[in-house]
Every structure is written in structure tokens, then in C-alpha cells.
Amino acid sequence: MWxxxxxxxxxxxxxxxxxxxFAGIWGGVxxxxxxxxxxxMAVTLALPFTFYLPPVTSILLLVALYKGSTxxxxxxxxxxxxxxxxxxxxxxxxxxxxxRSGKGGKALNMAxxxxxxxxxxxxxxxxxxxxxxxxxxxxxGPPEFFMLMAFSLTIVASISxxxxxxxxxxxxxxxxLATVGEDIYGSYRFALSExxxxxxxxxxxxxxxxxxxxxxxxxxxxPEDNSEAMKLGDNRLTxxxxxxxxxxxFRGSLIGVILGAxxxxxxxxxxxxxxxEARRTSKNGDRFGEGEIEGxxxxxxxxxxxxxxxxxxxxxxxxxxxxxxGVMLGAFMIxxxxxxxxxxxxxxxxxxxxxxxxxxxxxxxxxxxKLTASAFTKISRIPQTLLLPCILILCVYGIYSIGxxxxxxxxxxxxxxVGFAMMLLNIPAAPFLIAFILGPMFEDNMRRSxxxxxxxxxxxxxSWISWGFFALTILFIILTIRREWTKWRNKSRDAAQSAS
Amino acid sequence: xxxxxxxxxxxxATAFFAIVLFILIPVYVKVxxxxxxxxxxxxxxxxxxxxLGLVMGVLALILAFPxxxxxxxxxxxxxxxxxxxxxxxxTRFAILLVVFAAFVYGLPVIGFVPAxxxxxxxxxxxxxxFDRRFWMLGLTLxxxxxxxxxxxxxxxxxxxEGTLFSSSLSNLTTLI
Numbered sequence: 001m002w003x004x005x006x007x008x009x010x011x012x013x014x015x016x017x018x019x020x021x022f023a024g025i026w027g028g029v030x031x032x033x034x035x036x037x038x039x040x041m042a043v044t045l046a047l048p049f050t051f052y053l054p055p056v057t058s059i060l061l062l063v064a065l066y067k068g069s070t071x072x073x074x075x076x077x078x079x080x081x082x083x084x085x086x087x088x089x090x091x092x093x094x095x096x097x098x099x100r101s102g103k104g105g106k107a108l109n110m111a112x113x114x115x116x117x118x119x120x121x122x123x124x125x126x127x128x129x130x131x132x133x134x135x136x137x138x139x140x141g142p143p144e145f146f147m148l149m150a151f152s153l154t155i156v157a158s159i160s161x162x163x164x165x166x167x168x169x170x171x172x173x174x175x176x177l178a179t180v181g182e183d184i185y186g187s188y189r190f191a192l193s194e195x196x197x198x199x200x201x202x203x204x205x206x207x208x209x210x211x212x213x214x215x216x217x218x219x220x221x222x223p224e225d226n227s228e229a230m231k232l233g234d235n236r237l238t239x240x241x242x243x244x245x246x247x248x249x250f251r252g253s254l255i256g257v258i259l260g261a262x263x264x265x266x267x268x269x270x271x272x273x274x275x276x277e278a279r280r281t282s283k284n285g286d287r288f289g290e291g292e293i294e295g296x297x298x299x300x301x302x303x304x305x306x307x308x309x310x311x312x313x314x315x316x317x318x319x320x321x322x323x324x325x326g327v328m329l330g331a332f333m334i335x336x337x338x339x340x341x342x343x344x345x346x347x348x349x350x351x352x353x354x355x356x357x358x359x360x361x362x363x364x365x366x367x368x369x370k371l372t373a374s375a376f377t378k379i380s381r382i383p384q385t386l387l388l389p390c391i392l393i394l395c396v397y398g399i400y401s402i403g404x405x406x407x408x409x410x411x412x413x414x415x416x417x418v419g420f421a422m423m424l425l426n427i428p429a430a431p432f433l434i435a436f437i438l439g440p441m442f443e444d445n446m447r448r449s450x451x452x453x454x455x456x457x458x459x460x461x462x463s464w465i466s467w468g469f470f471a472l473t474i475l476f477i478i479l480t481i482r483r484e485w486t487k488w489r490n491k492s493r494d495a496a497q498s499a500s
Numbered sequence: 501x502x503x504x505x506x507x508x509x510x511x512x513a514t515a516f517f518a519i520v521l522f523i524l525i526p527v528y529v530k531v532x533x534x535x536x537x538x539x540x541x542x543x544x545x546x547x548x549x550x551x552l553g554l555v556m557g558v559l560a561l562i563l564a565f566p567x568x569x570x571x572x573x574x575x576x577x578x579x580x581x582x583x584x585x586x587x588x589x590x591t592r593f594a595i596l597l598v599v600f601a602a603f604v605y606g607l608p609v610i611g612f613v614p615a616x617x618x619x620x621x622x623x624x625x626x627x628x629x630f631d632r633r634f635w636m637l638g639l640t641l642x643x644x645x646x647x648x649x650x651x652x653x654x655x656x657x658x659x660x661e662g663t664l665f666s667s668s669l670s671n672l673t674t675l676i
Contacts, residue, residue: 052654163506165560169513172553176520179546187542189529219626220592386635389623390643393616397647401657406607413600425509443545451539 008352012056012360020053020061021361025368028068032088033076034382039069040433043327044206045391047334048398055335056350060357062331066324067119067307067365070267074111074300079104087267087306090275090299097291109237110293111300112369114249118301120362121253122260122308126315127355129261133316134344142448143459147469149442152319154473156431157480164484167431170422174435175442177205184444195407202330204399204411205436211395212416213423215388220420237293245297248278252298256305261312267303267322274302308358314339315351318441323430326437510560517553525550596626611662616644 024046031042042065050058073088078095091111098107140148153171160167180190181199191197217223252274259270278298279288288295311328313319318340320326332339337347344351399408422429453459460466529543599622607615617640624636651657 163560165556165563166506166509168556169509169553169560172517172549172556175549176546176553179549183542185532185539185542187530187532189542189546190524192528215623216593216596219596219623220589222628383629383632385624385627385629386632386639389620389627390639392623393620393644394647396616396619397644397651400612400659401651404658406604406660409607410604413604417597417600421512424505425512426505427509427513446545447539455540 004348004352005356008349008356011349012060012353012357016053017057017060017357018360018364020057021064021357021364022368024061024064025068025361025364026372028065028070029072029075029368029372030068031065032069032072034384034387038210039066039073040323040327041211042066042069043324043331044203044210045395045398047203047207047327047331048402050331051334051402055332055337056353056357058331058335059328059354060361062328063307063311063354063358064361064364066328067115067304067361068368070304070307071112071115071300071365071369073303074115074296075108078107078111078296087271087303088299089268090271090303091296093275093289093299094292094295097289098293098296101291103291106237106241107293107296110241110245110296112366113237113242114245114252114297114301115304116362116366116369117249118253118256118303118305119307119365120359121250122257122305123355123358123362125257125261126308126311126358130312130316130351131344133312134341136341140341140465142445142452144463144465144469146442146445146449147460147466147473148317148319149438149445151469151473151476152438153435153442154476154480156434157476160431161428162426164480166425166427170427170429171431171435173427174432175439178436178439179443184447195405200411201399201402201408202334202437203402204408205415206327206330206433207395207399208412208415209419209422209429209432211391212412213419213429214384215392216416216420217423218384218388241293244284245294248274248282248294248298249301251277252301253305256302256307257309259302260306260309267306267310270302270306271299275299311358315343315354316341318343320434320437323433326434330437504564506560506564510557510562510564513553513557514561515557517550517557521547521550521554592626599623599626607662608660609662609664611665612659613644613648614662614665616647617641620644 027046028039028042031045032039043062046062046065050061053061070087074091074095077088077091078099095107095111098104156167156171157164160170177200180196182188182197188197252270255274255277256267256270259273260267275288275295275298278294279285282288282292282294284292284294310320310322310325314325314329318329318338320329329339332343337343337350395412396409399412400406402408419429422432449459450457461470525543525546529546531541531543599619603615603619606618610618620643621636621640624640630636648659652659
């Protein structure tokens with residue numbers, strides 16, 4: 001193992017990999033710092049460029065983008081009271097009051113330090129937890145994989161947002177679009193034109209759905225941008241302030257790791273949970289929300305702590321922990337790597353390289369953040385009227401360059417319009433994405449299992465692993481129904497009370 | 501109208517999945533006369549999804565109906581009134597669709613770079629904010645060309661020159 005790790009270290013410590021990681025960190029911070037642009041957009045926008053890179057370099061670039069954008073979200077949260085990403089929403093609570101009192105630089109420094117520590121702890125946990133989980137999962141065949149995919153699809157319930165029904169509708173749309181083209185037995189489905197026979201490309205669909213609706217929204221509704229950025233002011237983070245927040249940083253990192261490793265939870269919930277725990281236990285708890293630097297430490301360590309941990313189920317089981325790792329799953333597959341237990345058997349070198357590279361990226365995040373903090377603060381002031389049209393042109397070039405196909409550009413634009421329509425109708429895009437990526441795996445394993453068993457459904461219940469995933473799926477569905485029922489009952493009771 | 505979004509989402513989903521189930525699947529999912537082994541037919545999975553989507557669409561309609569009726573009772577917002585009130589937004593959206601369609605159909609004719617320059621220029625115009633018009637003009641002319649150079653030099657992507665210009669370009673090359 002140590003020899004393999006040493007070899008992985010040597011293969012990662014190359015100039016192209018370091019450049020990819022630095023580019024990813026900077027690109028992620030820039031995109032994360034721009035309000036309205038998310039880490040998912042950062043990762044999807046970079047996908048076309050990874051086609052020309054080796055697999056490990058590509059994945060490291062995407063992971064660096066993920067980490068950079070998670071930290072970048074705190075810049076606009078602290079300086080213009082607008083979280084660049086959802087996971088930075090908690091950082092606004094104490095970051096903006098600190099910036100108003102002339103301590104924006106101090107708040108940004110604390111966000112950077114706690115993000116890096118959280119990230120490092122998360123990467124270490126990935127190293128120790130992913131391998132044993134994968135070894136266990138090596139014992140599964142198509143029926144067990146089908147059950148695992150069924151369990152993975154229940155993640156839709158936790159990323160549906162306001163309405164579970166609309167979330168399931170979005171997931172059905174994603175599953176349906178994933179069936180376009182040739183199936184595993186050579187039959188064509190929904191091939192309305194010659195181009196559609198090879199199916200819809202994953203990259204144009206994802207980019208269209210996540211990057212374009214914001215542009216269309218801006219053009220159609222023309223919202224006014226009234227946000228004004230604060231100056232950096234006091235830049236120093238004292239040792240006593242750091243020491244006072246250390247407990248919250250480590251607790252936040254652990255919360256991030258635990259919640260990040262559970263599919264469907266992700267960095268936002270981890271940040272809120274860590275923040276509320278820090279507020280409950282800190283001796284400065286009553287100052288939280290008024291500019292307490294420990295609050296920033298708690299939320300930022302947790303959201304970055306979840307980044308590496310979301311890769312645990314992805315690498316070990318092939319189950320994406322959140323939307324961004326869903327996109328990364330697509331990136332792995334584009335490069336001929338299939339996340340899951342077999343990855344540890346067939347591509348162990350790449351897995352170790354990824355582990356080592358992720359540890360490097362924590363250090364790069366710190367260096368990049370320290371060197372260019374003042375430059376990054378200007379990014380949040382770039383007007384969207386200039387930025388978003390340029391992003392569309394970048395997407396058009398990027399998508400065309402993948403397969404030199406005008407059809408992919410058409411898919412990109414059509415998916416942008418579909419994404420905008422979904423936004424107007426409050427249909428969430430995240431379940432669509434997860435279903436679009438997991439759908440083909442779900443169907444292939446189901447059809448393979450039924451072919452093996454000659455149509456006998458009992459094949460899905462022959463091993464205790466299948467039963468385990470089945471039980472988890474049923475448990476998750478019951479819990480979701482119970483939660484929805486309670487929500488509906490509370491709403492009805494409130495409505496009845498307000499009417500009386 | 502805003503309160504009725506769930507209702508309209510349900511309506512759109514019901515109509516879409518009904519079309520998929522009753523029109524698209526029978527016509528566009530061909531079931532082969534022979535299927536190897538006991539593998540399920542290719543239309544099984546799309547049918548399952550379409551039925552689930554249809555059920556969810558109807559459920560969304562049922563759940564949103566009381567809310568929608570209450571909202572209608574409080575405020576009369578007929579579809580005609582709503583369309584009239586949001587005429588500007590819908591006109592912009594329709595123009596954007598026309599711009600996208602023109603880009604897709606015009607791309608093979610005028611070539612990739614001119615098409616993207618035009619698209620970027622029109623998008624800047626459509627933002628309606630001309631505070632930074634010189635930036636807009638500069639970016640419109642330079643940004644697509646820079647991307648073209650990046651992708652052709654680094655990735656060797658063969659971008660279409662356009663049928664309108666390709667003959668004149670090839671004549672020019674012959675002359676040179």
C-alpha cells in the first residue's frame with residue numbers, strides 16, 4: 001500500500017496537475033464569489049475542458065472547483081450580504097456584521113482558515129473510510145446494484161425542496177430524457193431525429209439546465225442589482241481569536257464529514273447544524289448573529305468539511321452525495337472510470353492519486369485564498385449583465401468542442417429554456433440531474449437482473465445485501481411520507497386557525 | 501397567479517407525461533419482434549416512468565387545487581389578465597426564443613465565429629443595461645474570437661466556417 005501511495009504521490013506531483021488544481025481553486029472561488037452562480041455551475045461549466053485532460057487531472061480540477069466555490073461563496077456572503085452559494089448562507093449571519101464594522105478582512109481570513117482545516121479533515125476521512133466501504137460493496141452483482149440505485153434515487157426526496165411531488169416530477173423527466181437513444185439491446189427510443197439516436201449528451205443537458213436559466217431570467221425580468229460591496233478593513237486574525245474558535249472548527253469539520261458522507265444531506269445542512277451547535281455550546285453564544293467570528297468558523301469548517309466526505313459514497317458505492325458529486329459521477333464516466341467498488345479493484349492507482357491530490361488541494365486553497373483575497377473581493381462586483389451573456393458564449397464553444405456537433409449546441413439551448421420553464425413552475429432542477437445520471441444505471445441493472453433470472457422478480461431478494469438496501473429504501477420512503485404528512489397536517493392546522 | 505404555480509406545474513406535467521405515454525411511446529419506441537433471453541422490452545421502463553409522472557402530475561393538481569381555488573377567490577386573475585399584465589416579459593422571452601432559433605439555424609450558414617459575435621451582441625442588447633456599453637462592444641468583438649483561437653489552437657476543434665463564406669475563403673486561400 002505504501003509503495004502505491006508513493007507512486008500516486010509521484011504521479012500527482014506534476015506541473016499539469018498542480019496547474020489544474022490552482023486553476024480549479026481560483027476558478028471555483030471566482031464563480032462561488034459571484035452571487036447567483038453556484039458550485040454546480042462551476043463544475044458543469046468546466047466539464048467540456050476535462051475531455052482533453054488525463055482522468056486524474058480532470059477529476060482533481062473538478063474537485064478543486066468544488067472546494068474553491070464552497071469557500072468563494074463566503075466572500076460575497078461577508079462583503080455584500082449575498083451568499084454566493086447556498087452553503088454560505090450561515091456565514092452571512094456573522095460575516096456581514098463584521099464587514100460593516102470594518103472587519104471584513106478578518107472575517108474572510110477566518111472563513112479561509114476554517115475552510116482549509118475542514119477540508120483537510122474531510123480528505124483524511126475520505127482516505128480511511130472509502131476503501132473499507134468499497135471492499136464491502138465488491139460483493140454485489142446486478143440485483144444488489146439495482147437495489148442500491150433504488151436507494152440512491154430516494155435522495156430525490158431530500159433535494160426536492162418545497163414540494164416532494166414536484167421533485168418526483170422532475171426526477172421522472174430526468175429518467176425519461178435518459179432513455180433517449182439506443183438501449184443496451186440495440187433498440188432505439190424517442191429517436192425523433194438522426195442525431196437523437198446516440199442519445200442526449202450528459203454535458204449539454206447539465207450545463208443547459210444549470211447555467212442558462214439564470215441568463216434567461218436576467219433577460220426576461222431584468223432585476224435591479226442593488227448590492228454594494230464592503231471594504232476589507234481590518235485584515236488580521238489574531239492567535240487568540242483562532243484559538244477561541246478552534247473547538248468550533250474541529251466540531252464543524254466532524255459534523256461536515258458525518259453529514260457529508262450521508263447521501264442527500266450535503267454542505268448546506270452541515271453548515272446550519274454546525275452553526276447552531278456552536279451557538280448552543282459557545283460562551284459567546286449570545287453574540288452569534290451580531291458579528292461573532294466563531295460563527296463564521298463553525299459554518300465554514302462544516303461546509304468545506306462536507307466537500308471531501310460527499311466523495312465517500314461516490315467513490316465507494318457510485319452513489320452521488322449531492323448534486324455536484326452527481327456531475328462528478330458523470331465526469332468519471334466520461335473518462336471511462338466507473339465509481340463504485342470496482343474502481344478500487346481496477347483503478348486503484350487513480351484512486352490513490354485522487355486522495356493525494358485532494359490533500360494537495362487543501363493546501364492550494366489556503367495559498368490561493370491568502371495570495372489573492374483582495375482581488376477576489378472585486379469579483380463579487382462584476383455586473384451580471386456583462387458576465388452571463390459571456391458565460392453562454394463560453395458554454396456554446398465548450399459544448400461544440402466536445403463532439404463538433406451543432407446538435408449538442410441545440411440541446412444546450414433547449415435545456416436552458418426547459419430549465420427556465422422549470423424555474424418558473426417551481427420544479428426543482430436537482431432531482432432531474434440525479435435521475436438523469438442514475439437512470440441508465442438503474443435500468444441497465446434491472447434489465448440485466450431480470451434477463452439473468454428469466455423474468456423472476458425474486459432475483460432482487462436473494463442476498464442479504466439486497467434486503468439491506470431494500471429495507472433502507474423502504475425506511476427512507478416511510479420517513480419521507482411521515483415528514484410530508486406532518487408538514488401537510490401542520491399547514492392545514494395553521495390555515496384552520498387563521499381562518500377562525 | 502403566483503399562488504397557482506403548483507397547479508400549473510401539475511397541469512403541464514400531466515399533459516406532458518400523457519403525451520409521452522399515449523403518443524410518443526407507441527410511435528417512437530419500437531419493440532423488436534425478438535428479444536434475447538427474458539430481457540424486458542425496451543418500452544417497459546419509459547412506460548413505468550411516464551405512468552409515475554402522470555400520477556404525480558395528477559397528484560400535484562389535486563394538492564394544488566384548494567390553494568388555487570382560494571387564491572382565485574381572493575383575487576380575480578384570469579389567464580387573459582395575467583397574459584396582459586406580463587406582456588413585456590413574454591415578448592422578451594419570445595424574442596429570446598427567436599434569437600436562439602436564428603442562432604441554431606444561422607450557425608451552419610454564416611459560420612461559428614460570426615454567429616457567436618452576433619449572439620453575444622444581441623444578448624447584451626437584450627439585458628437592457630447600457631451603463632457599460634464600451635465593455636459590451638469590446639467583449640462582443642473580442643471574446644468570441646479569443647475563444648475561437650483558444651479552442652482551435654489548444655483543442656484543434658474544427659469550427660464550421662459557414663456555407664456563405666467557405667467558398668470565398670477557399671478562393672482567397674487559393675489566390676494566396
